[in-house]
Amino acid sequence: MAEWALVGAxxxxxxxxxxxxxxxxxxxxxxxxxxxxxxxxxxxxxxxAFEPGGSVSIDKPPVDLWLQVVSxxxxxxxxxxxxLPEALAGIASVPxxxxxxxxxxxxxxxxxxxxxxxxLPIEVITARSDxxxxxxxxxxxxxxxxxxxxxxxxxxAWLLAGAAALGVAFDVKLLESLVALPGIAAFAxxxxxGSRVRRLAQLGTAxxxxxxxxxxxxxxxxxxxxxxxxxxxxxTNGSAWNAAFVFNGxxxxxxxxPEPGATVYEPGxxxxxxxxxxxxxxxxxxxxxxxxxxxxxxxxxxxxxLELLVALLLGIPALWWGARRVERRGGEPPDIDPPAxxxxxxxxxxxxxxxxxxDADARLxxxxxxxxxxxxxxxxxxxxFSHMVRLHPRYVEGFTPAVVAMLGIGLAWVTAxxxxxxxxxxxxxxxxxxxxxxxxxxYGISAEVWVTLLAALGAIAFxxxxxxxxxxxxxxxxxxxxxxxxxxxxxxLAVPLKADLTAIRDRVSDAGLVGQLxxxxxxxxSAYLLAHQDGARYEVASESAxxxxxxxxxxxxxxxxxxxxxxxVFTSVAKLxxxxxxxxxxxxxxxxxxxxxxxxxxxxxxxxxxxxRAHGTDVSIxxxxxxxxxxxxxxxxxx
Numbered sequence: 001m002a003e004w005a006l007v008g009a010x011x012x013x014x015x016x017x018x019x020x021x022x023x024x025x026x027x028x029x030x031x032x033x034x035x036x037x038x039x040x041x042x043x044x045x046x047x048x049a050f051e052p053g054g055s056v057s058i059d060k061p062p063v064d065l066w067l068q069v070v071s072x073x074x075x076x077x078x079x080x081x082x083x084l085p086e087a088l089a090g091i092a093s094v095p096x097x098x099x100x101x102x103x104x105x106x107x108x109x110x111x112x113x114x115x116x117x118x119x120l121p122i123e124v125i126t127a128r129s130d131x132x133x134x135x136x137x138x139x140x141x142x143x144x145x146x147x148x149x150x151x152x153x154x155x156x157a158w159l160l161a162g163a164a165a166l167g168v169a170f171d172v173k174l175l176e177s178l179v180a181l182p183g184i185a186a187f188a189x190x191x192x193x194g195s196r197v198r199r200l201a202q203l204g205t206a207x208x209x210x211x212x213x214x215x216x217x218x219x220x221x222x223x224x225x226x227x228x229x230x231x232x233x234x235x236t237n238g239s240a241w242n243a244a245f246v247f248n249g250x251x252x253x254x255x256x257x258p259e260p261g262a263t264v265y266e267p268g269x270x271x272x273x274x275x276x277x278x279x280x281x282x283x284x285x286x287x288x289x290x291x292x293x294x295x296x297x298x299x300x301x302x303x304x305x306l307e308l309l310v311a312l313l314l315g316i317p318a319l320w321w322g323a324r325r326v327e328r329r330g331g332e333p334p335d336i337d338p339p340a341x342x343x344x345x346x347x348x349x350x351x352x353x354x355x356x357x358x359d360a361d362a363r364l365x366x367x368x369x370x371x372x373x374x375x376x377x378x379x380x381x382x383x384x385f386s387h388m389v390r391l392h393p394r395y396v397e398g399f400t401p402a403v404v405a406m407l408g409i410g411l412a413w414v415t416a417x418x419x420x421x422x423x424x425x426x427x428x429x430x431x432x433x434x435x436x437x438x439x440x441x442x443y444g445i446s447a448e449v450w451v452t453l454l455a456a457l458g459a460i461a462f463x464x465x466x467x468x469x470x471x472x473x474x475x476x477x478x479x480x481x482x483x484x485x486x487x488x489x490x491x492x493l494a495v496p497l498k499a500d501l502t503a504i505r506d507r508v509s510d511a512g513l514v515g516q517l518x519x520x521x522x523x524x525x526s527a528y529l530l531a532h533q534d535g536a537r538y539e540v541a542s543e544s545a546x547x548x549x550x551x552x553x554x555x556x557x558x559x560x561x562x563x564x565x566x567x568x569v570f571t572s573v574a575k576l577x578x579x580x581x582x583x584x585x586x587x588x589x590x591x592x593x594x595x596x597x598x599x600x601x602x603x604x605x606x607x608x609x610x611x612x613r614a615h616g617t618d619v620s621i622x623x624x625x626x627x628x629x630x631x632x633x634x635x636x637x638x639x
Contacts, residue, residue: 003107007098007114014094014118017500018087018127021507023080028130028511029549032082034058035068036553039077045069047221047230053538053558056545056570059234059243061217063171064132082130089138090127094118096138097404100145103152104370105409108485113408115489120404121303121499122510126394128503129511133397136173139165140180141401144373147184151191151366156202159188163206167213174248179384179398183377191369193362218244233545234565247565252390271296273443276502287387292396293437298510299393301441302499304403309437310492311378311403313430314410319371321413370409377402394510407492415459415484417466417477424463427484431456431491438495451494459487515549517591524624525631526555529587534638541576541588541612541634544603548589560585563603573611577636586637587619588612591630 030050037052038045044054048062058065067085075081094114102110117123127134146162149155166184169177185203192199221229221240231238234247265283272278279296293305301309381399385391413419414427438452439445466480502508517525529539539557542548545564552559560579562571571579579585590612594605603609616632617639623631633639 003111006111007095010098010111010114010118011091011094015091017118017124017504018090020504022083022087022128023078024507025079025083025128025509026507026511026513026516027079027082027553028509029513029515029517029553030546031058031065031068031130031132031511033515033549033552034062035065035072035082036077036556038062038065038069039072040556043228049230050233050545050549051552051559051561052556053560054230055558056561056564057230057232057240059232059247059565060132060174061171061240061244063168063217064135064173067135068130083128086130086132086134087127089134090123093123093134093138093141093401096141096145097401097408100141100148100401101405101408103145103148104366104374104405106412108415108481109408109412111408112411112485112489113404115493116307116404116407117400119493119496119500120307120400121496121503122299122393122396123400124500125303125503125508125510126397129394129509131394131511132172133176133394136169136177137397137400139169139172140177140184140398143169143180144184144187144401147188147191148366150188151369152362154193156205159192159202159206160209162188163210164213167210167216170210170214171217173398174244175252176395176398179381180377180402182380183373183375183402186376187369187373190372191365193365231564231570236568253388265297277506280506280508284391284393287389289386291386292382295441295443299391299396301437302495303393304396304400306434306437306441306492306495307407308382308403310430310434311406311410313433314414314426315378315406316375316410317426318410318413319367319375319406374402374406374409378406392510392512411485411488415463415466415481415488417481419467421467424460424467427463427488428460431459431488434491441495448494448498452491455487455490455494459484459491462487514546515552517548517550520626521591521630522551522554525589526551528619528623528631530555532586534583534586536584536586538579538585539587540631541571541585541608543588543590543592543606543609545570547591547603551589562588562608563606566601567603567606569606569608571608573608576608576611576634580634580636583637586634588616588632588634589630590632593629 034048034050037049037054040052041054043049044052045066047054048058048060048065050056050058064085068082071081071084072078075084094117097117098110098114100110101113123134123137143162143165146158146165150158150162162184166177166181169180188206189199189203192202218241229238229240232240232243235242236246265285267286271282273296279300280298282297284297284299285291285294292299292308293301295301378399381396381402385396388395414423414430416423435449435453435456439449442449462480462483466477466484533539537558538560539555540548540551541560541562543562545561548559560571562569562576564570590604590609592602592604594602594610599605612632612634615635618628618631619633620628620630625631
């Protein structure tokens with residue numbers, strides 16, 4: 001009961017970090033425009049239409065946006081309700097990780113993992129943003145939890161449930177979810193009982209379920225006639241399949257299709273680092289083995305690297321050495337605290353009444369499965385995100401559950417009273433590295449560094465106390481271990497917690513501002529267009545699908561898209577002329593200009609945009625905009 005009270009307190013803290021001033025975090029106009037459009041028809045809802053007319057759709061399956069649609073339908077359309085599903089997903093991941101890690105290792109490990117997830121800055125920031133990565137992360141946790149239950153019970157239904165959850169994770173964030181797939185598959189293969197052939201057959205069946213669920217939405221889109229399917233933004237041919245596997249797959253790995261307006265890190269450039277805000281606005285450093293440990297940028301050591309480093313230093317030795325000790329002893333080593341046999345958290349085959357030991361082979365399989373699965377999951381994430389060319393910080397949600405799980409397991413293992421002095425030495429070395437790294441991240445001695453140093457010294461003292469003969473009784477040793485874990489968490493999480501509070505204060509978002517129009521443009525633009533529609537179907541023609549999201553959010557009117565990503569023409573000059581003649585569109589908003597650089601991928605250089613500028617009437621000043629060359633009355637439309 002005390003354990004759950006502590007987990008409840010940690011969850012409340014996680015909720016406070018994710019919900020505090022969430023409505024003040026800048027929204028993502030691109031996805032928010034889709035949510036606004038999806039509330040207007042079932043067709044738009046199913047396809048994830050970007051604009052109310054349903055002509056184009058977002059570049060991903062709309063599973064996560066469905067949750068946002070439900071949220072805004074229940075509570076009204078606002079910045080807070082748009083982010084609520086993400087925030088709730090981040091909050092729910094905390095107790096679920098406790099349950100998961102407790103089953104794999106022990107209650108202290110589960111509590112430490114829950115605390116690490118509650119404070120992990122990259123997760124806090126993602127959960128406060130209206131993107132889908134936090135929901136995907138929660139589904140990955142559910143997938144692994146189902147596989148753990150399959151290992152415990154031997155029931156294939158749990159394995160199939162885990163495979164289905166992985167399929168849903170794919171539908172939420174596509175290839176980003178695949179970071180977890182090898183590790184969770186390895187966990188199932190190593191942990192399940194039976195012969196190699198039987199386990200491979202079970203995995204094969206689970207693979208069929210995974211593919212069926214993962215491709216369910218993409219396949220369902222093919223049931224509609226081609227003319228009813230919106231053009232998937234980012235694709236080269238309008239297909240949602242192309243957008244999923246090319247634009248969001250191979251192009252991301254290769255660094256193609258850069259975000260509109262994105263900045264790239266320049267090696268050798270002297271970036272200002274005097275304030276936290278200046279450090280956070282430095283672009284992500286180029287691919288390298290130490291990229292995730294960078295001192296600056298939106299994916300700095302404060303936000304991920306510190307917890308990742310501790311997970312590596314302690315988690316891998318804990319998992320692999322712990323599994324070997326189980327094998328050598330033929331049972332559970334004394335420093336690992338499994339759930340009581342036959343009680344809550346123990347449903348392994350052969351588990352008898354309370355007080356009867358659970359089968360040692362099942363425990364051995366579970367430890368081996370954790371060693372193989374979690375290590376592979378985390379290392380796969382490190383390799384991918386260290387070398388991925390086009391990277392957003394939110395992508396690392398694909399492996400954050402493995403990071404915090406290994407951190408929790410490592411802390412419980414290294415502080416165990418029965419661990420001996422070699423583990424104490426490893427704890428001391430790890431905490432020394434944490435103190436040094438924290439000082440580097442803070443650019444000198446700060447209050448957070450002092451907290452880290454003092455907590456580290458206290459943690460070592462408690463761990464030493466737990467190993468002394470005077471603490472030989474179980475209760476004293478347990479209290480000493482609890483103190484060591486608590487102070488180690490303080491040392492490790494002091495700098496990340498400061499990063500959380502800074503992100504909340506500065507209203508940091510990881511969603512981007514694609515399609516955000518300045519207020520001085522959007523207000524007069526909206527007012528003028530609404531007053532001069534003259535029965536037109538489209539409120540305005542936009543030079544790009546990603547340039548006008550915030551106007552769609554505000555006015556909820558159909559928009560005629562002239563080009564999609566990389567200036568691919570969506571509405572030809574001939575089609576535009578026909579729509580003008582029918583009175584379906586009267587104005588075009590062109591908010592960028594054609595330059596000599598990269599003309600082939602600049603929408604302002606496309607044929608329909610050039611035609612509008614050459615033949616349209618500039619009414620920008622008349623509409624109250626601050627400069628000319630933005631709003632045009634289309635040629636042939638009545639003044």
